[in-house]
Amino acid sequence: MINRTNQHVPNIGLGTYNMSPEEAEKMTYESIMYGYRHIDTAAVYRNEEAVGIGLKKAMTELNLNRENIFVTTKLWPGGLMKVDRVKNFEGVIKSFEKSLFKLGLDYIDLYLIHSPHARKKRIEQWQALIDIKERGKVKHIGVSNWGINHLDELIQNNLPLPDANQIELHPWSQKPELVNYLREKHIDIIAYSSLVPLSTWRHKDGENSKKTTELQSISESQDSPFKQLSIKYNVTEAQFLLKWALELGYSILPKSIELNRMEENYNLDFSISEIDMDYIETLDRGGSITWEYGDPLEVI
Ligand SMILES: NC(=O)c1ccc[n+]([C@@H]2O[C@H](COP(=O)([O-])OP(=O)(O)OC[C@H]3O[C@@H](n4cnc5c(N)ncnc54)[C@H](OP(=O)(O)O)[C@@H]3O)[C@@H](O)[C@H]2O)c1
Secondary structure, eight states, rough: OOOOOOOSSSSEEETTTTTOOHHEEEEEEEEHHHTTTTEEEEETTHHHHHHHHHHHHHHHHHOOOOOOEEEEEEEEEOOOOOOOOOHHHHHHHHHHHHHHHTTTTOOEEEEOOOSSSSGGHHHHHHHHHHHHHHSSSSSEEESSSSSHHHHHHHHHOOOOSSSEEEOOOOTBBOOOHHHHHHHHHHOEEEOOOOTOOOOTTTTTTTTTOOHHHHHHHHHSSTTOHHHHHHHHHTHHHHHHHHHHHHHHHHHEEEOOHHHHHHHHHOOOOOOOOHHHHHHTTOOOSSSSSOOOOOOOOOOO
């Protein structure tokens, strides 16, 4: 088993996608009060301001310094659809300043390019992130949903590689080739949507994904391997899926608007045997499930 932990990114963070501003403020506050020290948001989630308010409230109550907290937010690069304007260098800087202002912070711990959709402007956007970092306004810069081809582009342009890549990773989407590449290049791996195999994953109206009814019925079945394994380890299925990612050295970002689940997702003090990790390796189905617009790793 690989025992590599990330160099820059804390192991556990609260995910905030699909949270309304009210939910994001409450869950940011509650999660920090509970012990979380990393919050993941994005310009496109439209809740940065609320995250900032929740964060400030908890930090004041707990007397935490800024250095005790790790905040990730993301640039929306544009280019997903025709009407989605691609940002140039200045557009990236403006967007970053907006996120910083909304969060009410004077620096960001990790700033990511949310996806590789900007195509011809990927390099320019990355140069803008380098500029922001050089000016001390971010501690770390990275990307999200970037594949090997996108990262190789940076090498071809003699540019530094990102500190982290945030990608969809769970037992049904294991991306071994990309994971090996990231490990080789010492790029931190942040897993998102770890809970896809749960029957409760994004099952409410308006929560989009490409999860099929076939996969949902596997999730609901009592024979689901994750249900069986969680019984064996005497943990919940969510805890089992999250621990799988931690065992592989990935950071995780479980999202929940339920207090009991937020607490459950933070309590992962057990380990999974190598035999069971090897078994889960056989369950990879390839491809990705989270993005309703298709797999961003396939963007050319
Ligand atoms: N970079 C990207 O493109 C990208 C894409 C997707 C996600 N992300 C980041 O990663 C975070 C996590 O991914 P995600 O939001 O897709 O999903 P997730 O954290 O894998 O799962 C969240 C879903 O599972 C449910 N859930 C959470 N904890 C549970 C538990 N203990 N038991 C049962 N159900 C539980 C939640 O419902 P309730 O809220 O009702 O509890 C929600 O429906 C996001 O919030 C976001 O910050 C990034």
